[in-house]
Amino acid sequence: MKSNAAKITERAIARLKLKQLRLLIAVGAHRNLRNAAREMNISQPAATMILKELELDFEVTLFERTNRGVSPTVYGDTLIRHAKLILAQLAHAAQELDDLGEGRRGRVVVGTLLAASSHLLPRAIEALLEIRPDVSIKVVEGTNEVLMPALRAGEIDLVVGRLPTYRHRDDLVQDKLFDETIHAIVRPGHPLANKQTLTFEDLKPYPWIIPPLETTLRRQLDHFFVVQGQYEPPMAIESISYLTNRALTQSRDFIGIVPAHVAVEDISNGTLARLNWDVPFGNNPIGVSYRKEGRLSPASLALLEVLRTISSAL
Incomplete structure (x- = not known):
């Protein structure tokens, strides 16, 4: 006797269309059936019918109506995720075939x-x-x-x-x-560049270049600043671009924090200098x-x- 999952799989193989998956993704993105239908260049009733067919085939409720439109259920979120994978894999296949055609x-x-x-x-x-x-x-x-x-x-x-x-x-x-370990870097002419022993107190008066909020390193840095008496830099620039950070560090007295091997060549050729301060975080x-x-x-x-x-x- 076939399991329910096997039956659903058979129906999906026999009936599922890429247009249905595209609509599913569009509704999930817009949270609005009318806007999703407009993106797909179909009528709203046609979009409603396509979603109903999907729900019947998979035997689940994919979206719930809200005051602002529709919201995916846990089943909807799951199917949207798999739909994106299916379409992405098809795009990769097409690209790979094109690459093979181009040699x-x-x-x-x-x-x-x-x-x-x-x-x-x-x-x-x-x-x-x-x-x-x-x-x-x-x-x-x-x-x-x-x-x-x-x-x-x-x-x-x-x-x-x-x-x-x-x-x-x-x-x-x-x-x-x-x-990886983290280094604190500055320009070669920075007031702290040639000091043999440094504490965080020595670093406090200077501006910093810091990673964006969504990074692990930034969360670790923020925690360290909190532990250091709620320290706030006199100036801070948030940037993930190493080229930008390097240029700013070379032109002013910024202190930057970077993974050790990222700046190894700039340190070895004298473009940047590593501070003699053991960064107490970021060893990930x-x-x-x-x-x-x-x-x-x-x-x-x-x-x-x-x-x-x-x-x-x-």
Whole structure:
């Protein structure tokens, strides 16, 4: 005797259309059936009928009416998430076929955080191109708050960088590559640059460049400031762009905090200087995240192996 899940699967295979999935995603995004129907270029009654068919096929209620429109139920949220994955995988398949037609061997979309963007990922890409010279690579930079939802939705294959301490773990595999330390950096002519021993009291009078609120490093920094008597910098610029941070640090007396290997070349060639202050936070693992469900493409698997090999050397 077939299980209910098996029966639903059979119905979905026989009847499910991509237009239904697109409408489902649109309604979830707009929280409004009329606007979703307009986006799909169909009438509202037609959109209502499509949703009813989905609910009958899956035997669940997907949306609830509210004063402001509609809101996905827990079943709706689940089906929307899987619908996004299905459409993303189709887009990847189309892109991969196009890449093959253009003579490229495979495609990988990798998200990167600051901790991986300047050193680890470039080296990994160089190594990947040595073994797969025709691979197509797309790099997307951002924070975990942006990259992890894109990873879950199938828009990104891998995310490389600082692993989240407590969020974004459901449905994802997180492989630790190595432990990172944080350095405080300044311009070579900064008043603190050549001092041999520093305490946080020495740093207090100076402006800071700090990570965005949604980052793990920022949360750790804020906690440290609170412990230091509710300290607030005289000036603070919030930025995740290393190029911007480096330029600002070189031009004024800012103190920046960065993962150690991100600034290693600038420190070694004298572009920046490392303060003789042991940063008491931020020693978190650097790693790679990918979805538990589904298989990585051959190109993504190759990049994953290259990342592991390079990280062991680091």
